[in-house]
Amino acid sequence: MSDSHNSPLTSQEKLVMDIRAVIADAEDILKATADQTGEKIANLRTRVQDRLLGARIRLDAAEAAIVDKTKAAARAADDYVHDSPWQAVGIGVGVGFLLGLLLGRR
Structure with missing residues (x-):
């Protein structure tokens, strides 16, 4: 993602990671329900896939x-x-100097 060199994650980077995890989980759910049949399930799967694609595009842009x-x-x-x-x-x-003073008082 970035050349952070072991720096702590920013809140934005954490948010991107969390959203990626949610997207991955949703994709796993779609794969697990691939054998489910019926018009309602098919419509739901299509809507979820479309939204996931849109979310991935927006997430890539945000990243x-x-x-x-x-x-x-x-x-x-x-x-x-x-x-x-x-x-x-x-x-x-x-x-x-300031950090030295602050740490020296501990």
């Missing part, structure tokens, strides 16, 4: 948007560091 936003944020951070290296170093030192 692509998440990846694009993540890449854009990484590019912006990279550009900032390249454009203002001393400010970036100062921010890093400040954040490190």
Whole structure:
């Protein structure tokens, strides 16, 4: 999905994973009921398949948007560091100092 390098999942990434699981479960139900007959079942199966296809398409688009936003944020951070290296170093030192203070008090 993304190059997270062991970072925790964002709520959007978790949502995408949950929706993928629901879609997979619904597809399993469709496969398990494939031998069921009757007009009502056939209509229901067709509607569910259509909705699953639509959900997959929207989910793929949402996932692509998440990846694009993540890449854009990484590019912006990279550009900032390249454009203002001393400010970036100062921010890093400040954040490190604050984290040291907070962790030192424990």
